[in-house]
């Protein structure tokens with residue numbers, strides 16, 4: 001371990017570690033006008049290559065720190081070069097979280113874990129698209145920073161910059177407000193969830209760089225690098241030991257400001273997922289020990305109940321439970337020696353996972369489909385509605401990619417494809433919800449970095465009217481997945497509406513996996529090639545949305561829409577259930593109100 005930290009220190013001195021060499025002519029997003037053409041059966045499918053490439057490009061646009069000489073985003077500048085100085089460390093680098101300039105470790109590490117999870121089963125899709133070098137540079141940009149944020153075994157930085165200050169600022173990357181304080185968890189002020197989530201990200205990506213796979217049919221991408229994998233593994237083990245060895249508590253108890261945006265609702269799911277990824281990434285006898293740990297957290301945390309109809313918890317930055325049975329099943333399938341000796345078998349996990357998926361297939365839970373067909377979780381989907389739908393589709397698709405035998409698999413594939421089609425433009429708005437991909441794509445992502453608004457003087461932090469100043473965003477934020485429409489599939493494309501229009505690291509992650517899988521299995525064109533340019537303008541709703549970001553519409557809408565009434569009904573029912581279940585409801589409310597605060 002000392003050796004590993006020595007290597008890590010080397011990383012500090014040379015922030016850009018060697019990585020796969022990028023293609024000589026660097027890939028750039030094409031003009032969106034190309035999206036209305038069929039790919040004419042090219043292999044790999046050229047439209048899916050564009051989608052995958054754009055989605056990865058978004059992460060380049062979100063980079064913080066000193067940009068490398070091969071930076072692909074011409075309008076981005078070096079930024080936040082003093083991060084960490086307040087604590088005598090180099091905490092430059094990493095990614096800005098969303099439409100703002102804060103670095104939040106909890107969702108950042110979740111996003112990276114999610115990308116590695118997807119690549120463990122569908123990674124060859126990146127290879128087919130010649131995007132593996134960009135996958136590598138994206139992962140390393142995040143992981144190298146997470147290593148800096150973990151300078152000693154029991155210290156982990158969970159936020160850089162104060163979100164409540166940063167959210168008032170709407171200018172570009174050269175005048176980001178300072179100071180940007182660094183917030184940590186440590187032995188005296190621990191955070192079980194944040195430490196375990198960090199461990200999960202390191203272990204998931206260590207497994208990927210170590211050529212482990214969740215698929216029996218070998219679709220791992222060609223990222224193999226055993227020395228980088230070992231570096232990541234050292235951090236994974238130490239963070240897991242920190243999470244399990246220190247007093248167990250939510251990380252926002254130690255760092256309340258992080259809870260203003262990303263309050264965690266529990267830590268058993270992070271512990272179970274971290275142990276599962278460690279079981280996958282360890283190649284020695286300790287793998288079985290980590291597996292047994294995961295089984296222990298799963299049962300002692302009663303995580304199985306969260307998967308049942310009526311609760312059917314989402315998979316997102318706060319809630320990782322649905323990944324536990326998926327990982328358990330995939331691990332038992334691909335590495336049966338690791339799980340032998342445990343009472344939790346392939347069958348245990350497969351049953352739990354399929355029962356969970358079947359809630360969506362059978363529509364017998366709290367979630368419902370919007371009239372246009374988007375999977376909607378009351379509460380969880382009220383801001384960024386696409387995310388829970390796409391993460392569900394990503395889990396189903398990843399399950400299918402494991403090659404595990406199941407009579408249900410075709411149903412899951414079809415269901416996931418439906419959600420993917422919706423995001424790619426098969427919806428009542430005719431909008432593919434990825435910036436810059438199609439002429440109908442959102443033109444007004446809620447993103448300070450892309451608007452091009454310039455403060456008239458340093459004391460003015462934001463324009464009076466976000467939607468009209470400037471009239472057009474200065475830069476196209478190619479590849480950014482926006483929040484998404486409301487319960488009635490309505491989408492306004494308003495820059496001020498962070499509930500519908502914000503971009504974020506975690507919004508892109510599931511679509512990345514779905515695009516890689518589409519390439520892997522040779523899917524036909526993404527739905528957007530069939531979407532007429534200009535057909536959004538014809539159906540764009542008048543008036544205003546009614547959500548947490550924009551209240552204008554709520555005054556004029558004359559009461560709740562049918563969809564909202566259904567949602568309220570389901571929420572009330574759910575509240576009843578949850579009150580019986582105990583404190584879970586308060587976690588839910590806190591989480592829900594949490595994300596709302598970080599719009600601006």
Ligand SMILES: *[C@@H]1O[C@H](CO)[C@@H](O)[C@H](O)[C@H]1NC(C)=O
Nearest residue numbers: 017018019020225226227228
């Ligand atoms: C593997 O990763 C290490 C550590 O980042 C790096 O020094 C080395 O150049 C990489 N090797 C290849 C072949 O990319």
Ligand SMILES: *[C@@H]1O[C@H](CO)[C@@H](O)[C@H](O)[C@H]1NC(C)=O
Nearest residue numbers: 030031032033034436475476
């Ligand atoms: C894309 O192409 C169209 C027409 O071919 C052109 O009008 C538009 O300016 C281009 N957009 C960008 C961002 O280059």
Ligand SMILES: *[C@@H]1O[C@H](CO)[C@@H](O)[C@H](O)[C@H]1NC(C)=O
Nearest residue numbers: 034037038039040042046047
């Ligand atoms: C597919 O073929 C059509 C008809 O020949 C052509 O107009 C279009 O540009 C082609 N698409 C691509 C992506 O080359």
Ligand SMILES: *[C@@H]1O[C@H](CO)[C@@H](O)[C@H](O)[C@H]1NC(C)=O
Nearest residue numbers: 043044045046049128129130
């Ligand atoms: C990927 O690169 C190979 C080798 O340079 C090339 O033959 C192939 O056409 C490329 N594929 C795509 C989708 O760019």
Ligand SMILES: *[C@@H]1O[C@H](CO)[C@@H](O)[C@H](O)[C@H]1NC(C)=O
Nearest residue numbers: 075076077172173174449450
């Ligand atoms: C980067 O700097 C250039 C000027 O050098 C400026 O025009 C551009 O807006 C800056 N980018 C951002 C995102 O602020």
Ligand SMILES: *[C@@H]1O[C@H](CO)[C@@H](O)[C@H](O)[C@H]1NC(C)=O
Nearest residue numbers: 183184185186188189254255
């Ligand atoms: C440990 O973390 C707490 C909470 O972030 C912080 O107040 C304290 O200063 C940290 N301790 C050390 C020794 O840095």
Ligand SMILES: *[C@@H]1O[C@H](CO)[C@@H](O)[C@H](O)[C@H]1NC(C)=O
Nearest residue numbers: 211212213217218219220224
């Ligand atoms: C990675 O694993 C696959 C089997 O899953 C194997 O075919 C391939 O040769 C391995 N690659 C390396 C570099 O070890």
Ligand SMILES: *[C@@H]1O[C@H](CO)[C@@H](O)[C@H](O)[C@H]1NC(C)=O
Nearest residue numbers: 241282283284285286287289
């Ligand atoms: C297994 O983990 C223990 C600590 O939990 C460690 O002491 C031991 O060296 C590990 N074994 C291997 C083979 O890595």
Ligand SMILES: *[C@@H]1O[C@H](CO)[C@@H](O)[C@H](O)[C@H]1NC(C)=O
Nearest residue numbers: 295296299300343344345348
């Ligand atoms: C496995 O054992 C745990 C106790 O360690 C128990 O709670 C659980 O129900 C058992 N699971 C199965 C599938 O038997």
